[in-house]
Structures are given as structure tokens and as C-alpha cells.
Amino acid sequence: MIKTDHLCKRYDSVTAVEDVTFEVQPGEVLGFLGPNGAGKTTTMRMLAGFVTPTSGRASICGHDVESAPLAARQCVGYLPEGAPSYGEMRVRGFLEFIADLRRLEGARKRARLDHVIERLQLASVLEQPIETLSKGFRRRVGLAQAIVHDPPVLILDEPTDGLDPNQKHEVRSLINEMAREKIIVISTHILEEVDAVCTRAIVIARGRIVADDTPLQLAARSRYHNAVSLQLEQPDQLAAAREALAELPSVAQVEVSERDARLTALPRAGAPILQAISELSNSRGLKLKELHLESGRLDEVFRTITA
């Protein structure tokens, strides 16, 4: 379990993190969201033991990060921002060095190394110096060192940054696979990632937690929650369709995008409007290319609460 209690970090005049309190249980994948500079990395660094909190406390699996730093760190696999490593080392040598410091020995060390090399597809670059690798490979080496000792807690700072879509998919499925028995905290500013892997999202802005919810509930805060979006076959029906939609009592607002002949009807106070709109388009003879119900737009929620 990860527990933080009124965690604060101040630098001279700047407050990087203020009064951050949360708990994470095994099986949860927590996504840290927030604009750049909001305090995501500082919070993760405090959990990993790299930055000392100004006040408040944090514990990992019951070990306080300040009073029992080694025990806490042994429970954590940490991928720092930018996946730093020793560039002149070869991949195999680097992973062995980390495994040794993580106190893996003998058959277990070999088995764990084989596992992470296979899982992150590093076999082809094992004998290459890390500094000669592509960004994607370097990130995967960073992930490999984080999970080599099979820790109960994973803290990953932007694990998919710099990866191509295939590699992103691979890393996300790796996270999903490990999610069942571990505690995973990731930071990201890619909102689709939250939907893809997180069971819970904490949004941080200016060092404070501004939202702590499931991705679904977070999206439900959007004014697009339960909105209906429809695309017309014939763009010349756009004006008529707009008027018709606006007349429905349960529709609060209609947004029009002329470029792709799309209309979005926003409901009044979350009222269900799909039924009414589908009936309306039938009775008015609107030819529809597409009609769908929106669950909410995370990016819009994100902008609203972090602005």
C-alpha cells in the first residue's frame, strides 16, 4: 500500500507540491495527470525517495520513505522521468548491475533477467551500449530495470513518452498484465492512456490535488457527458437540423462543426436525450451518417479543472 499524508515540497519561494494526501491499494493503477510543472514528478520523486518532503509523510508497504528509506526503496520499482541510465554501459551489464543492487542472486537472478529481457524485447540489443540505442529502446531498458526485482509497487514517470504506437500498446499491456497484484502509479499527460490503463486518476494542478476519481466518473464531469453527436449525410440540412435540435426541451445547447457536417447536442443537467434525438431525426427526414452517445470528454474536464 502507498500512503501519503499532507505531503508538501517547497523550494525557496516556490511551492512544488502542497498538501497531497492519498492512498493506493494493490490492484489499483493510479494515473497522475496534470499540466507540465504541476508537481507530478516531484510527488513521484518523494515516493521514490529522491526528493525529501518539506513536511508531511509518505510510506510504501508500511515503510516510511524518510525513516526507513532502504526498506521502502526495495519495495519500489522506479522509472525516473526521461529514463536515465549509464550510457556507456551495455544493456546486459546495466540490467545485471541493477539486479545485483536489488539483491537478486543465482537462479532467481537469471530467471528474472531472462523474463524482463523477453518481456521488453531487449534480446537484440543486449550487447549494445545504452547511449547508442533509440529513444524507444532506452525507455524499455528503463522499464526493465524498474521491474527486474518484481516489486510490489511500481512508480513510472511517463512510461510511454517517446514510444511509437506499437510500443505504447506493448507497454500498456505490460502494465495491465502486472496490474492485478501490484500497485502501479504512472504519470502521463496523454489522456487516452488514462482510459487504457488506469483504474483511478488523480489530477494535480499547481501542486494540489484537484480531482481524485475513476476515469469514467471524471469524464462524467464533462458537459459532454450524455451528449449526442450526429453527422449528416447532406451538409445542406445542417441549419434545419440545428434548429430542430435546439427546440427540444431537454437540449441545452447545440454545437455545430461545418467542416464535417457534425452537430453535438448537449443535454440539460445530464438528462437522457438520445431517444428524443433519434425520433426527431426520423420525423424530420434527416439522413444520418452517424449517431452516438458521448460518455464525456476527458480533455475538456482536464482543461476545466486545471485552468
Add this chain to the structure above:
Amino acid sequence: MRNVGLILRRELASYFATPLAYVFILIFLVLANAFTFYLGDFYQRGQADLQPFFAFHPWLYLFLIPALSMRLWAEERASGSIELLMTLPVRVWEAVLGKFLAAWLFTALALALTFPIWITVNYLGSPDNGVIIASYLGSLLLAGGFLAVGSCMSALTRSQVVAFILGVVACFVLLLAGYPLVINAFQGWAPHALIDTVASLSFLTHFQSITRGVLEARDVLYFAMLIAFFLFTTAVALDLRKAE
């Protein structure tokens, strides 16, 4: 101690993974011999000893050791790998000691590779090999002192150039602490006790007393305490501002 060994091994291997090790050893050997033969009048003196060889070591170390020590921590900071190292289950002093010992072992290797001059002097005459062994140990201790100072300077910055300059200046002051150049800066305002303390900190005085052939506990203790002090300072500096 296991972690110290692991870090030492990684660090030492990284010297040889880059041209650094070879360039350093080559330059060290060339300069050490050039100084001995051209500036030290090794042949003309007509004496079978290595006095002219060891006399130049402090000046050689003054520039070469900071060049070696500047990367110890500044590079870790610049590349961000310090964040990796400091979040592994490793104590700060284990990392400081491991890195220092790797650098010291490396200078010991460079020093050991000067053995042809020892063979030469034994071939030419019959030197006092006891004095030569003491001098080698003194030179190694001196290198350790310089490295510890350099390690501390390297921990203060993320720029290797700054670490190098700070290292040279700090080593220069310590080297000449007993000489007018440094003492004059204290005379007139500092109490005598302080001036005496500063003067007794001189690398050069302690090194020269060893190279005369007397390996006194006082001098060995001086270097041991100096190394311990600067390594401790390195660890404190890292602990206070590792993330900056």
C-alpha cells in the same frame, strides 16, 4: 559493503568503456617521465634514487586528478542517472565510497605502470628501495587526498568544467597551505592558532616528509583523516541537494 563493491566495479569498468582510462594513463606516464628526465635532471644528478620522479607528482596530480574526479558526481547529475542510483536500495556513503575507491584504484594502476623507472634506477645503481616504496605509498595517499577533494567539488555542481576548476583551486590551496602564498592571505587578521592549523594542512609538507623515507603514522593519519573528511562532506552535499 556488498554495494560498495558493486558500485566500485561498475565505475571502474566505465573508465575502460570510454577512452578516458587510456588517455589518462598515457598522459600520466608521458608527463611523469618527461618531468623526471628533463626538469629533474635524473641522469645529471648522478644519484641512484627517485627523488626527481616523486618531486613532480604533486604538480602532476594538481591538474590530472581533478580531471579524473570532475566526472564522479557532476556527470551523474548532468545525465540524471543520480536519480536512478539514489532511488536504489543503496546508502549515500556506499555510493560515495564505491566511486572514490574506483577512482583511487585507477590512479593506483596508473602509478604502478611507472615501474620501468624503478627498474631503471635499480639497473643503474643501488637505490634505497625502502625509500622508494614509502614514496610510492606517499604518492598514492596524496592522490587519494586530491581525489577526495575533487569528489566533494564534483558533488556540488552538474557541470564538469566547474567541478574541474573548483577541484584545481581547492587542491592548489591545500597543496600550498604551509607556504607564504597561502599563509600570507591569513597573516595580519587571523589568530596564530588558525594560521598554524592551516599551515599544518599542507599536502606538500606531509608528502615531502614521506618521500624522505619516513612513513610516519602522523602523515598517514593526516591523509586518512583528510580523505574521510572530504568523503563525508561529499555525502552530506549529495544528501542535501541530490535532486537539484
